[in-house]
Amino acid sequence: MTHKFNVLILGASYGSLLATKLAMGGHHVTLVCLQQEADLINTQGTKVRFPIRGRSGLLQIESGDLSGSIRAEIPGGIDLEKFQLVALAMQEPQYASDGVRDLMYAVARRGLPTMSIMNMPPLTFLRRMQGLDVDMLSGCYSASSVWEQLNPDRMTLCSPDPQAVRPPEEAVNVLQVTLPTNFKAAAFARSEDTAMLRSIQADIEAARFPAPEGPVEIPVKLKVHESLFVPTAKWPMLLTGNYRCVRRDGARSIRDAVHSNLDESRSIYGWVQEVCVRLGASPADLVPFEKYADAALGLTKPSSAARALFSCAPDIERVDLLVHKIAAQFHMQNTQLDEIVGIVNRRLEVNRALRPALRSEKGG
Numbered sequence: 001m002t003h004k005f006n007v008l009i010l011g012a013s014y015g016s017l018l019a020t021k022l023a024m025g026g027h028h029v030t031l032v033c034l035q036q037e038a039d040l041i042n043t044q045g046t047k048v049r050f051p052i053r054g055r056s057g058l059l060q061i062e063s064g065d066l067s068g069s070i071r072a073e074i075p076g077g078i079d080l081e082k083f084q085l086v087a088l089a090m091q092e093p094q095y096a097s098d099g100v101r102d103l104m105y106a107v108a109r110r111g112l113p114t115m116s117i118m119n120m121p122p123l124t125f126l127r128r129m130q131g132l133d134v135d136m137l138s139g140c141y142s143a144s145s146v147w148e149q150l151n152p153d154r155m156t157l158c159s160p161d162p163q164a165v166r167p168p169e170e171a172v173n174v175l176q177v178t179l180p181t182n183f184k185a186a187a188f189a190r191s192e193d194t195a196m197l198r199s200i201q202a203d204i205e206a207a208r209f210p211a212p213e214g215p216v217e218i219p220v221k222l223k224v225h226e227s228l229f230v231p232t233a234k235w236p237m238l239l240t241g242n243y244r245c246v247r248r249d250g251a252r253s254i255r256d257a258v259h260s261n262l263d264e265s266r267s268i269y270g271w272v273q274e275v276c277v278r279l280g281a282s283p284a285d286l287v288p289f290e291k292y293a294d295a296a297l298g299l300t301k302p303s304s305a306a307r308a309l310f311s312c313a314p315d316i317e318r319v320d321l322l323v324h325k326i327a328a329q330f331h332m333q334n335t336q337l338d339e340i341v342g343i344v345n346r347r348l349e350v351n352r353a354l355r356p357a358l359r360s361e362k363g364g
Contacts, residue, residue, distance in 0.1 A: 003199065004028065004068070008112075010081045010100065012037050012046075012072060016175050017164050018117060018183065020048045020061055021220055023068030025203030030083070031072040032103065038072035040173045046070050048164075049176045050218055058176065059216065061209055075099035078106075085196060087113050087158075091287065091304070092120040093315035095143035108149035115185060117160045119238055120317040123230070124155040128189065128228055129280060133329055140322040154193065158185035159231035162193045162220045163299060164239045172317040178221035179295055186228045194211030197224045229281035235323055236272035237292050240265050242303035243320045243340050246347065247358035251306035254299035262293065268336045275323060278330045320344055 004026050009015040012033035018031040026281050045063035052059050063070040076099055085344060086107050088095075095104055107114060116122050124147045127133050138144040161177035166172060187194040201222045208215035244257035244265075258265045269289045274288060301307075308316050327333065 005084045007085045009087040009089050011089030013166055016046045021204050023066040023070050024207040026067045028069045030347045032075055033072055035074050035307050037172050038074055041072040044173055047174045051180055060190040079289045080106055080110050080286050086114040088116040088118055092118055092317045093142035101146055104146045105149055111154055113154045115156050115158050117158045119319055121157050121255045124150040125157045127152040137325055140318045156186050156188045157231040158183050160236040182221045182223050184223050184230050186231055187226050229285045232276045232281055233286045236269045238319045240269040240271045241296055242305055245302045245306035246309055246343055248343055251302035251310050253301055254303055255296050257291055260297040268341050273336045275327045309347045312351045312354055314355055
């Protein structure tokens, strides 16, 4: 019987997907979130809905029905001594907030192995890549001071390929999976930390959910890879789909961003793959455009980055800017990416200019 771990996940929205898979494998998860979310999760549990191949409708998995456990805490209520692994599932700018920042400093002091499932790779992880001037990239981050505290040898990156949304008409403890692909993690620098991930991978693989029709294998697995660069396979997807949802006058769906002009989409996707290869990825680490384009047909909503920008967010994850700056280190340039970065920059400028007026309207 494999050892069961206590895992701390920062972020209860997307984080509840990974938490559900861990708890199915018998592990014990604490989600870090806002007080109202924590209260709801601790009284009603989490509810994650999965599409199952060959089954009509979604299968809802509730945390109370699992062999492991899921509970929730606010950042200030965490006792780090009981955890063996930390997972990062918030948007990168959230790590700059007071309570979360203090918790992350404490994680750094304890030297806990930390796995990011953010779209934005932590600066800490990028320091494991040879030949990259990471100091020149700090301006892409809202929480750069947090990432500088962490030890690269205790940090890994897991590509958040599965897509999920909180249905707007539901309570915040409900998550719906829209693309049930796998989490793809790079190995840690330390073999004992990687061994823990492989043990978790095996538990998730073996788990079955007792549905009325019998034990059901639930999609969304954890796959651990030796290559540092497997998680960079998400970058071409983000630049082709997620950030191209952002238009000057509003947001469009990922499907429309990809399929309104497939030749353009194929072009930028291939170019970002070239950046990944220059960084150190092998073609085997990356996902063919056709496979991504097929998956994008089911992504009928704008990306979280686009939704945030048109909800007046003053900061978002800037994978677009990060890839732009990494490419520049290799003397690579792409007019489509230049345009994306420019549109996002301008929208952020508008949002930041509007913030004082919005605070005033709310009486703050």
